[in-house]
Amino acid sequence: MRDLLVFGWGLALGVVAFSLVGGLTAAFVLLERKVSARIQLRVGPLHTGPHGMLQTVADLIKLVVKEDVRPSRADPVAFRLGPLLTAVPAILSLAVIPFGGPLLMRGLNVGVVYFLAVPGMTVIGLLLAGWASYDNYSFLGGLRSSAQFISYEIPRTLAVVAVVMLAGSLNTVDVAAAQQPWPYILLLPLGFVVYMITTLAEVNRVPFDIPEAESELVAGYHTEYSGFRWALFFLAEYGALFAAAAFATLLFLGAGSGPFLPDIFWFVLKTLIVVFLFMWIRWTLPRFRADQLMRLAWKVFLPLSLVNLVLAALVMQAIGPR
Amino acid sequence: MTTATTVLFVVFGVLAALSALYAVLTRYLLRSIVALGAFLTALAGIFYLLAADFVAVVQIFVYVGGIVVLMLFALMLSSSGVRHPTASSDRRSLGSIVAYAVGGMLVWASLRSTLPGMPAALPDSVPYLGRAFLNEQLFPFELIGVILLAAVVAALALVRKERA
Amino acid sequence: MTPVLVLSGILFAIGVFGVLTRRNAITMLVSVEIMMNAANLNLVAFSRLHEPKLMTGQTFAILGIGIAACEAAVGLALILAIYRRFSTTDVDHLDLLKG
Numbered sequence: 001m002r003d004l005l006v007f008g009w010g011l012a013l014g015v016v017a018f019s020l021v022g023g024l025t026a027a028f029v030l031l032e033r034k035v036s037a038r039i040q041l042r043v044g045p046l047h048t049g050p051h052g053m054l055q056t057v058a059d060l061i062k063l064v065v066k067e068d069v070r071p072s073r074a075d076p077v078a079f080r081l082g083p084l085l086t087a088v089p090a091i092l093s094l095a096v097i098p099f100g101g102p103l104l105m106r107g108l109n110v111g112v113v114y115f116l117a118v119p120g121m122t123v124i125g126l127l128l129a130g131w132a133s134y135d136n137y138s139f140l141g142g143l144r145s146s147a148q149f150i151s152y153e154i155p156r157t158l159a160v161v162a163v164v165m166l167a168g169s170l171n172t173v174d175v176a177a178a179q180q181p182w183p184y185i186l187l188l189p190l191g192f193v194v195y196m197i198t199t200l201a202e203v204n205r206v207p208f209d210i211p212e213a214e215s216e217l218v219a220g221y222h223t224e225y226s227g228f229r230w231a232l233f234f235l236a237e238y239g240a241l242f243a244a245a246a247f248a249t250l251l252f253l254g255a256g257s258g259p260f261l262p263d264i265f266w267f268v269l270k271t272l273i274v275v276f277l278f279m280w281i282r283w284t285l286p287r288f289r290a291d292q293l294m295r296l297a298w299k300v301f302l303p304l305s306l307v308n309l310v311l312a313a314l315v316m317q318a319i320g321p322r
Numbered sequence: 323m324t325t326a327t328t329v330l331f332v333v334f335g336v337l338a339a340l341s342a343l344y345a346v347l348t349r350y351l352l353r354s355i356v357a358l359g360a361f362l363t364a365l366a367g368i369f370y371l372l373a374a375d376f377v378a379v380v381q382i383f384v385y386v387g388g389i390v391v392l393m394l395f396a397l398m399l400s401s402s403g404v405r406h407p408t409a410s411s412d413r414r415s416l417g418s419i420v421a422y423a424v425g426g427m428l429v430w431a432s433l434r435s436t437l438p439g440m441p442a443a444l445p446d447s448v449p450y451l452g453r454a455f456l457n458e459q460l461f462p463f464e465l466i467g468v469i470l471l472a473a474v475v476a477a478l479a480l481v482r483k484e485r486a
Numbered sequence: 487m488t489p490v491l492v493l494s495g496i497l498f499a500i501g502v503f504g505v506l507t508r509r510n511a512i513t514m515l516v517s518v519e520i521m522m523n524a525a526n527l528n529l530v531a532f533s534r535l536h537e538p539k540l541m542t543g544q545t546f547a548i549l550g551i552g553i554a555a556c557e558a559a560v561g562l563a564l565i566l567a568i569y570r571r572f573s574t575t576d577v578d579h580l581d582l583l584k585g
Contacts, residue, residue, distance in 0.1 A: 432491030435491075440534060450541045477563035481567060
């Protein structure tokens, strides 16, 4: 009986997480528009609500009530599955992030691997969406995204392995606790750089957004989508962005440690700073070409991440076993 | 087993069996691969229930995030224009007889055998796994690296375009 | 224990059925993966029964997943090579050696 209660509680938490990510997406879209406007010397959304703060809410309402358009030659099953399989893993991956306070979940002994593994399912969604649309731009976008994801997954995983070596645990709560004196960004600066750049590629953001490069592919895998399904792609993108930023906070920035205020405050603050960093990069740098992107992954980041592993081993020797 | 574990085992088990069945029965290649993905995910859930949490995440990491994506990729490269169902087979009766025989034998054997009940699980499997891989299983562990390398080279050699 | 073994037997039979009846190379690969996973399920289940601290079954399951990755990579490369040559992935059409 108690088990079933726990089970129900988990389901309820899932629903809450889904709505939270929805709200977060709306907030992040607004933030992105404001940041981009500031960087490009514009003002951004201004009229809906105070300082245009309700603009994304209005957009969301518009998207939800829009007609659901499906290309007549699209594969109906795959076309519907695509956005779902893209959005759900992004939300699932949040389950192991130890935000602190009431959101400190210590369920999984392999949380770090879980976080690396679950977003991998996103690629299936992108491939399906691109293929089902029956459209060359979408198809190319889907293929590009999966090639990119698989290539960048390797250096990214190796960068995380270095952290796991130092922390001596795969449990996210232990990884956070292990960084008590110094956060790992000080011990593994190279690992942090590799993690951040490969993460940009994993969440398909500029300068690695070739799967949806507007100048070549219209909008990549979501060219044919509109209305609510398109909103799901947006939810996936910003949910993944938030999760990746939270994971960077957990692995390298000392998780929730900070003076005076509670853990959860510091954790969210650091995460938001990382999110802002990602947005800053997006609106500052140009886009790579597809072949440059692959060369970068295999000839630069893979060796760098291996060097980082050796460095981590040296650090382990220096500070002694934990 | 506790109540929730039993309920979840039944749910994942039925899900795994149904998606596996759909994967081998459907005539659309794409749906078959997606059903395989669902099957693998359901099986990862069962691994987790059996207290093999590391195997469960590795299953999702390698199978769902790697092999299924690879299969979709190969499908899309090999038949990007073809969206029709594949030819249905002519050996259905023979196949089902053999499958019923094999399945019936396995199920009969496992129902008849007397096995001790499931012992309590270890609290955390990861340290034991790490120790096993660096001690008793070190040789197979190194060997699989060599096999992976050989597979990568072989795959590259197979798909490389031949220069005239 | 028994329910796990029964499930594994059923899954294995489904895989056998797929390999025997489907003529498309990709679907056959899918069926082989289902069979391998049924075997993995048994390995994981018995790992808990026999010397749980040695983790023999689980290590074998993980090695098996690694082998499956190799198999899929080489198999799919073969399928692509065959497709280039014959423009089909249906194994019944690969009959160059027929007299």
